[in-house]
Amino acid sequence: MTKILVSFLIGLLFGTGIVISGMANPAKILNFFDIAGTWDPSLAFVMGGALVVTAIGYRLVLARKHPLLAEGFSxxxxxxxxxxxxxxxxxxxxxxxIAGFCPGGGIPALGLGRSEPIIFFVAMLAGMLAVKLLETMRSRTASAT
Amino acid sequence: MTEFTPLTSAFGGMLIGLAVVLLMGSLGRIAGISGIVGTLFSSAPASEKSWRAAFLVGMIVAPTVLFLITGTMPVIEVPPTTAMLVIGGVLVGIGVSFGNGCTSGHGVCGMARLSGRSIAATLTFMATTAATVYLLRHVIGG
Known part of the structure; x- marks a missing residue:
């Protein structure tokens, strides 16, 4: 139960960071990549901020013997x-x-009450499940021969 | 046009980094969103799914919590058409499955660990995203 509550709160923090940073906003994402057009370099600052904190934090955390609520680091x-x-x-x-959403940006956007993130999310799931299906079929064919 | 927001974007990025570090420090896991979604929609045991489901629910309620704190709902703008959201979404789903990760898993967690695979993956998807946007906006749409 502790794990679930902790995970929920960390997910909330992650999602809050995504929304504040602009990663849930396709217009901002697409403008970051449109250097030849309406360039908005904000995304570089998102990556920079996230990388600095993660690089330092991972060093401190991974120096420990094990995580607080698990037996080991995966x-x-x-x-x-x-x-x-x-x-x-x-x-x-x-x-x-094409879509302007990545998985981390699209999921907090689901909570905005708009239809576009839902359309993206369902399509993304379909793509993921198609790969899973393909791999299951492949492994069956491989084990049959 | 979108407004250039270096400070809020860097601050948001630091919150993302903090969450990534806390997940490693508590559950010992990489905060890769495509991996979390992929495992949730797989035949993994319930014990592997519950914390992932809670993480995603936390992400989804984030805009509402921000609304309760600030009094305004975050605003986004979605230029792509429905067809583009569907095609793009399917390609994202296929790509992250084969590529074992996305912006969070490779771009943040892996890059911060200086993982060669993650650096190569991140450089690859940043390049193809930029090429796709260029093609759509300046070659086909231009």
């Missing part, structure tokens, strides 16, 4: 660069450039 261990990672990132960027 950190990615892979180091190799593969086509799947880079291809996926490339496709994500194309989608972000």
């Amino acid at each position: 950190l990615p261990t892979r180091r190799d660069l593969d086509a799947r990672l880079l291809g996926g990132a490339a496709v994500f960027g194309i989608g972000w450039g």
Whole structure:
């Protein structure tokens, strides 16, 4: 129960940061990337602020033996660069450039009571589930042969 | 046009960073939003889903809490059409699934850890996002 309450409050803080920073606002996101047009460099300050705090905070936190409410830190261990990672990132960027929402920006926007974030979110889920379905089919074919 | 907001954007970014650090310090987890959503809509056990669901609910109520504190609801502007939201949304969903992360997981958590995979992924999606916006606004729409 503590974990759930703590997670809710951290999610609230994260969402508040997203909304204040402008990451939930597609017009601002798209203008950041429109250097040749109506450029708005604000997003660089969001990334800068987030990265400075995270880089320092992670150092302090990861120096501890374990997190406060869990037995260990769950950190990615892979180091190799593969086509799947880079291809996926490339496709994500194309989608972000078309819709103007990324997952972290779109979810707090769901709480604004507008239809666009809901349309984006449902479409994003469909994309995620399509990949899951494809991978399940692939692993079944692989195990059948 | 949108107004250039260096101070509020940096402040918002620092709150995002604080939340990212607190999640690592308490539950020991990376605050990658696409990963949190992906696990929630998977066959993972309930114990893996509950904290993620709570995190997302917290994110969704953030605008309402801001409204209660400041008295004004945050305003956004959505230039893309419905068709663009659908196509873009599907591509985002596919991309983050194959690429194992998005702006938060790779762009903040991974970059702050100097993860090579995250730096490569972030540079890649920033480049394709910029190229897509250029194409849509200055080649097709221009």
